[in-house]
Amino acid sequence: MEHEDLPALQQAVExxxxxxxxxLDIISKLEESDAKVNRAVARAVTMCGCIEIHAxxxxxxxxxxxxxxxxxxxxxxxxxxxxxxxxxxELGRHLYYLSALCNALQVDLGKxxxxxxxxxxxxxxxxxx
Numbered sequence: 001m002e003h004e005d006l007p008a009l010q011q012a013v014e015x016x017x018x019x020x021x022x023x024l025d026i027i028s029k030l031e032e033s034d035a036k037v038n039r040a041v042a043r044a045v046t047m048c049g050c051i052e053i054h055a056x057x058x059x060x061x062x063x064x065x066x067x068x069x070x071x072x073x074x075x076x077x078x079x080x081x082x083x084x085x086x087x088x089x090e091l092g093r094h095l096y097y098l099s100a101l102c103n104a105l106q107v108d109l110g111k112x113x114x115x116x117x118x119x120x121x122x123x124x125x126x127x128x129x
Contacts, residue, residue, distance in 0.1 A: 007110045013099040023104045030097040037090040044083035051077040 020029050044051050055074040060067045079087060102109045 007099070007108075009095060010099040010102055010109050013096055014103045017100050017103070020100070021104075023101075026097060026100045026104055030094070030101055033090065033094040033097050037087065037094055040083070040086045040090045044079055044087065048080060048083050050080040050083050051075055 020026060041051075045053055053074050054076055058071045060071070099109055101107075102112070
């Protein structure tokens with residue numbers, strides 16, 4: 001499935017994925033990589049402490065534009081270099097398996113991204129995602 005219009009990452013994954021090429025392996029590795037992203041963030045909070053999570057109810061006042069200014073990510077601080085590197089590594093692996101899933105299903109990841117960008121541009125705050 002090597003096409004000029006596929007993202008470079010998707011092409012590289014197509015050339016290099018051998019061991020976990022079954023769709024079942026791919027979806028289970030994608031789920032595993034998702035858990036590792038979550039674990040890397042949790043470790044930044046609980047083991048390193050470079051970031052803290054202070055969560056509370058998000059308040060939406062009916063005006064979506066004004067609400068955008070008041071809602072937040074509940075994250076205080078910034079990832080230290082070591083934690084940032086770990087999170088980026090795990091996100092990279094997650095993208096690898098997402099690309100592999102796209103390849104297995106013959107889906108152009110670039111087209112998916114462009115479609116999502118168009119949807120966001122058209123709906124803006126009304127996407128409520």
